[in-house]
Amino acid sequence: MSSHPFDTALKLQALAAGRYAGATSPAYWNMVGPFGGATAATVLAAVLQHPDRLGDPLSITVNYAGALAQGPFEVQIHPARTNRSTQHWTAAIVQQDEQGQPVIATTATLITAARRETWSLSDLPMPGVPRPDEVRAMPYGQGMAWLENYELRPVSGFIPQTWDGRQHDHSVTQLWMRDHPPRPLDFCSLLALSDIFYPRVWLKRATRVPAGTVSITTYFHAGGKELKATGSGYLLGQARGQEFRNGFFDQSAQLWDEAGTLLCTSHQIVYYKE
Amino acid sequence: MSSHPFDTALKLQALAAGRYAGATSPAYWNMVGPFGGATAATVLAAVLQHPDRLGDPLSITVNYAGALAQGPFEVQIHPARTNRSTQHWTAAIVQQDEQGQPVIATTATLITAARRETWSLSDLPMPGVPRPDEVRAMPYGQGMAWLENYELRPVSGFIPQTWDGRQHDHSVTQLWMRDHPPRPLDFCSLLALSDIFYPRVWLKRATRVPAGTVSITTYFHAGGKELKATGSGYLLGQARGQEFRNGFFDQSAQLWDEAGTLLCTSHQIVYYKE
Numbered sequence: 443m444s445s446h447p448f449d450t451a452l453k454l455q456a457l458a459a460g461r462y463a464g465a466t467s468p469a470y471w472n473m474v475g476p477f478g479g480a481t482a483a484t485v486l487a488a489v490l491q492h493p494d495r496l497g498d499p500l501s502i503t504v505n506y507a508g509a510l511a512q513g514p515f516e517v518q519i520h521p522a523r524t525n526r527s528t529q530h531w532t533a534a535i536v537q538q539d540e541q542g543q544p545v546i547a548t549t550a551t552l553i554t555a556a557r558r559e560t561w562s563l564s565d566l567p568m569p570g571v572p573r574p575d576e577v578r579a580m581p582y583g584q585g586m587a588w589l590e591n592y593e594l595r596p597v598s599g600f601i602p603q604t605w606d607g608r609q610h611d612h613s614v615t616q617l618w619m620r621d622h623p624p625r626p627l628d629f630c631s632l633l634a635l636s637d638i639f640y641p642r643v644w645l646k647r648a649t650r651v652p653a654g655t656v657s658i659t660t661y662f663h664a665g666g667k668e669l670k671a672t673g674s675g676y677l678l679g680q681a682r683g684q685e686f687r688n689g690f691f692d693q694s695a696q697l698w699d700e701a702g703t704l705l706c707t708s709h710q711i712v713y714y715k716e
Numbered sequence: 717m718s719s720h721p722f723d724t725a726l727k728l729q730a731l732a733a734g735r736y737a738g739a740t741s742p743a744y745w746n747m748v749g750p751f752g753g754a755t756a757a758t759v760l761a762a763v764l765q766h767p768d769r770l771g772d773p774l775s776i777t778v779n780y781a782g783a784l785a786q787g788p789f790e791v792q793i794h795p796a797r798t799n800r801s802t803q804h805w806t807a808a809i810v811q812q813d814e815q816g817q818p819v820i821a822t823t824a825t826l827i828t829a830a831r832r833e834t835w836s837l838s839d840l841p842m843p844g845v846p847r848p849d850e851v852r853a854m855p856y857g858q859g860m861a862w863l864e865n866y867e868l869r870p871v872s873g874f875i876p877q878t879w880d881g882r883q884h885d886h887s888v889t890q891l892w893m894r895d896h897p898p899r900p901l902d903f904c905s906l907l908a909l910s911d912i913f914y915p916r917v918w919l920k921r922a923t924r925v926p927a928g929t930v931s932i933t934t935y936f937h938a939g940g941k942e943l944k945a946t947g948s949g950y951l952l953g954q955a956r957g958q959e960f961r962n963g964f965f966d967q968s969a970q971l972w973d974e975a976g977t978l979l980c981t982s983h984q985i986v987y988y989k990e
Binding site (some may be wrong): 500503505507508518523526528530532534543546547549550551553555557558559560561562563564565566609612613642646647656657659661663665682683684685686687688689690692694696699704707709711713714715716 | 775776836960
């Protein structure tokens, strides 16, 4: 049994059909709740261990309706419809409030699919960047527990070193990354990595305003073969903002492995305070 | 009362709290079901007329679990959580099968938000293209009913005129578009327009393989002010594929108004055969 903190964080206990008990992990704690990528991965982990699950993850949307409080939660998943080669899931993470009433912290939809080899082609080649060993790793932690579990080697678009409010000319970040300690990539860890980028508004404005993901959607292009080929190697992640407007911005991201295979694409809408 | 076919298609009758009766519209029929953009807009229309709805649409994800059959359906929506300035909705479209059993055709999640004016900035300027009156309108119809309701003026990345299987060097389409006859833009029609692009795999391969959207996510950057400023003018839509792999590709899209305001960004994962 793996003792990697990521596996510990995603540990679920089956309670009944489609109901799984879990608990927040101190190792993946962010500012006011768990790292959103770990929360998304927890929902996916529940679907992956459901006995009726068909195929591999194709698409997941996770909506962060409220911060998870430290402690136990329940993941509730339901196969809304099963087709010949795709399966549609609805999901929620529920906690009890102080009066013992259930509160929905997270809603989600997922699609799994039995995929076959077809004509395939990438229309988005990996950008030319220095190799992982040519760029410096960020110091771990930075005061947030979850960052201790990732090795991040920024290539461009660093988090601002001075919060001087000077407007940046673009909102693109590129970085090499992997779990720390290294861990063979799977669907859940890939999903978590797709949410690793710090808020684009910080880069654009050089101002550390409060910001948090409201909804994330990740599309999986990798199957088991590509995950295995990637192993515990680095991924190149790239993220950019598109529009910052009246309290929310959107972000598009792509994650390639070292061989240049596009493993997933991801999008999110993020709240920011002004 | 508007007699525009779009308003007719989106007409819903409240049955009970969170339950609305509707019916598929022949005017928006595609190949084996309604135009997906119209289906997504129908879910949004239900949320917009719910008496407890807070604020304007921020994000919507619609999963096409199965084709809607011609005829009546029910939209079921539920406010999963209401915060101070955001509200999280879950939704489904349900039909009865031949045995009278309920079948889920569509699942969805939506977020509405009460937005305030903040620091704002676009990081994705509208590409330089000819004005709408400088490019020719496509002939209506093309054999699919729903296309009769749109005026499309392609700028680049036309649908292939010859299906010769010659691989195209990119998968980008740009086009001016609006409802036909013209209709003042609202959240529902904007959402429908975000799904207007023909499958990227057709452009890339010049091969008309079966293809259909599995899941779409649209983020609204426009509020009421931007919708009003756009009126019944044209939108510039741009779409590109990122990865085509083993039966599915993803597409990213952006929609600007004529003044260059980015109204929404959209992403989808699309099934293709072979």
